[in-house]
Structures are given as structure tokens and as C-alpha cells.
Amino acid sequence: MRTKRINYFDMVINKHEVYNVYEVKRILKPNDIFVTHQVGGKNNESLSKRLIKNFSSQYSYINFNYVSDELKRNSFEILYKNEYFTYLRFYDIGALVYFAKIIQWEFPGFSVDTCFDELLKIHEEFQNNTYIESLEHRFIIACKNIKR
Template sequence: MSRSFDELVAEAEAVSVDGWDFSWLDGRATEQRPSWGYQRAMGARVARASAVLDLETGGGEVLAGSTPTLAPLTVATESWPPNLAKATRLLHPLGAAVVATDDTSPLPFADQAFDLVVSRHPVTTRWSEIARVLRHGGCYFSQQVGPASVFEIVEFFLGPQSERVRNIRHPDAARREAEAAGLIVADLRSESLRTEFFDIGAVVYFLRKVVWMVPGFTVDQYRDRLRELHELIQTEGPFVAHTARFLIEARKPPIGTVGTN
């Protein structure tokens, strides 16, 4: 017997959305994974590094699961207090320091402090600060959300978006910004991945957790539209969207390279 709209929505409203763990969606939504396997590739780099910085670590889950042994010096940053507390609980026992930061102030680290900077799905990428804290020969390795990601959901609630909005977070822009900061882009690739939502609870949970998809989302504000989507899923099956992801690896030139100090 299928569960009612009100039951599904109430359940999704009540569950915690702290951290960056999406396991609550198991069996309720699926997302195709990028072919490059970011966490595994990140772990291989962390294992070889001596000083690692994980920017916007969320709840610390990606860093903690990337390798059995973290680098001798490992630091993670986070700005959202619930995530900060969760990351501290998870990463401190592994030997990593967790530092509270915001999205506008300079990173609280010395120049050339890290040989590896990583970040999975950063909200913002501050290329000049990344270049500053990287050692010469060091690497920035990041999986990012690409343009118009899951916009089938966004446009269901907000209507058609402009081409300007649809092209925000384009990998070509990331390349230009990295190079402008003095980094050399060693790898840049992107994929469009199938995502399916099997019930309206999954949609509510997703929009509560990924707050920039539909800014200011609340169930009360969008209840009528949510009910329409619930009925659509009931009659036509899973709601299909497409996630955009890109991988970027950018290196700071070694000392002695033309253009470096």
C-alpha cells in the first residue's frame, strides 16, 4: 500500500539534514556516479601527500572515507555550524583538525602551507586563496557541481531559467579562473548523470539539504506544487533529472617555472 502525500512529506521534513551524507535517500532516489570515482582518486592523492587541506568538508564524510590513513598534517574547513560539529566529531579521532571559516575571509593559513587541497562540491571556489596556500608543485583536486545540474527539479518549482543562470558553474569558467590565479589545469572533464526521485519525500529531503537549488524552499510555500509532483510520480513513475558534475585538477607550477617566483 502506497504511503500518502502527507506522510511522505512529514517524514522528510522531520529528518535531520546535517552533514553531507545522503544515505537517507537509499531506496528513495538514485544518482548515477561519475566515471572517475572522486573519493577513491582523492584518497590516492591524500595517501601520497604530507599536508592536506579539505575545503568545505561538510560533515567530513568524504575525507574520512577517502583513505585508511590521513596525511600527517590534515586540516578541514567548514562554515555551517551543524556540519562543523559533525565534521569535528568524525575527523578529530582520525587526527585531522577542523577549522571554522566563512566564504569571504582569507583562508586562515600561511602561504604555501599545503601540497594538496581538495574539495568535493564546493559552494564557491576561491582560486586566488587556493593558489596562495598551495606549495609550488602542489595540486588542487576537486569534483564540482556543473551548470544546470538537476534543473528539471529547479524549473519544476521556479519555472524556466535564463541561459545566464543555466551556465553558472561552467567548467570552462573554472579553467579560466584557475589559470588567472596562476595554476595550470592538468585535468578537466565533465559528465551528465541520470538522477531519479521515487517519491515526494525524496524531493523534499533533497531540497532541504541542497539549499541553493530552490532558495528559501519550505514545504508550506511549495505545498501545492509538491502535491502536483507527488501525483505525477504516482501516475508516471520516478521523476527523472540530470546531475552535472565536473572534475578539475590544477597544479601550482614548481619554482623555476616561467611565471613563478
């Protein structure tokens, strides 16, 4: 919901959504807080490279340093930032196929037909291993709106 009010909110919290730093600055009261929890650009990148031929991430530059620098350039004071990587495990090929189909921006052009050979290789891994892993990338930033 877009508000026309300026300096209206005491706090803005964002989870995994795209935001416009200028809009956050406009609607946030002076010296109040913006918190964002984001998916980083390395999210599932290695798995995408395994499934999608010639995969090239559009988002690999997105990390907490890049975003915190953008916030600082727009007069936000960084109060807290943290970046972490964790593993996501798949225990069968069906779960992996479902995952790749619903997250189209990380697996562009994915289909069982186009990625069949890659899926067969991964299926063979499941014969020898209980699971395969993908690396998840997350970061959080809390900052204060310093009005100019």
C-alpha cells in the same frame, strides 16, 4: 583551518566547497597540485524550475570551462578536467520534498505550502511512473600551481 604559511602544502583537495583561488595559490607549493570536484550550475536546475515559480539560477554559469579559465588566469596549468551529468531518481513525493527542503540554495523559498500546486502535478506523475528524474551536474579539475 587557515594557515599563515605560504607555499606550505604539496596538494590541496577540495570537494564541493567554495574556495578562493588566491588562497589556494598562496598556500600551495610551486608546481604542486590542486584538485577540485564541484557541483555545476546546472545541478537540479530543471527540477527547481518545476517546483519554484519564476526560478532563476544564480549559479548556471558555473561549469568546468568557467572554473578552468579562472584557474588559468591565476597561473594554474590544467592537467585534467572532466564534466559529467547523471540522473538522480526520486521514487516518492516525500523524498523529493525532503531533498528540496535541505538544499535551500537550489530550491529557494521552497515549502510544501508555497509549492503545493507544483507538488500535486509531480505526485500525479508518480501515479503513472515509477520515478521522476533530476539532472545532476558535476565536474572535476586537477591543475598545477605555476608560480610567477
